[in-house]
Amino acid sequence: MAIPGGLLVKSGAKLAIKGAIKASKYLKEPAKAIAREAKKKATEAVDKAWGFAKGLFGGGKKSGTVHFKGKGNPVPTKAGGGSDPNNFVNEHAKKHMYDSKRPSTPNRSQYGEDVDVRQLRQDTMNNPDKAYSNWPGNPNNPNKQRITKYYKEYDGNISTPDTPTGSHRVFNNLDNPRSSSHFPYVPRN
Structure with missing residues (x-):
């Protein structure tokens, strides 16, 4: 099961986010706003990646379910x-x-x-x-x-x-x- 690799990605991304927060303390206010927005986007990306990894590998549970990230696009089917x-x-x-x-x-x-x-x-x-x-x-x-x-x-x-x-x-x-x-x-x- 590949969850440990997913945990590694998640923890590495969180360390990068913490580093960005520390660096933003030394910036002027307009740059701080940009850093806050970057942190928000990075956090969303980490959450999405973690959710995808948990869905793909079962998140510690025995699960054969794979979550697809479509946008309301059903797969067209035709026999053969x-x-x-x-x-x-x-x-x-x-x-x-x-x-x-x-x-x-x-x-x-x-x-x-x-x-x-x-x-x-x-x-x-x-x-x-x-x-x-x-x-x-x-x-x-x-x-x-x-x-x-x-x-x-x-x-x-x-x-x-x-x-x-x-x-x-x-x-x-x-x-x-x-x-x-x-x-x-x-x-x-």
Whole structure:
């Protein structure tokens, strides 16, 4: 069980918050207000991370429940949708197709067997929680290809029980469509 690592993260973050409070004592009032707001945001982030870790690892209880951080976005379903090759944009994306013969891993996640992958991809692109383009023209951009990345959180598991996640990613490469992809995002710890 990985809770001790979660405790370590929580205690480290609390130490950082205490350090910020001590440092703020030496600041003038406008900077103190900024420090107070930063402390508030950091505390909220720690609480969210701790809550997620407790939900993921059971918080000391035997629990198979995984809490997803969606925003009222139900997972679209379709019988056999995760294993239908017609739902995937190219061969690269087909690496994430449901395959009962091998486990899903963070390095090679799979869609759930009955997830409507086509609808999931379209919904992520049309209504993303976050999207950005990595297009040339930015002198700090080492990548010369035009790529748009879409991120969306769903309220249920879009992957298999091996790698439960509600996070979905779509990468749309306009210069090289064969490099485009979509997949359930599973953090690599």
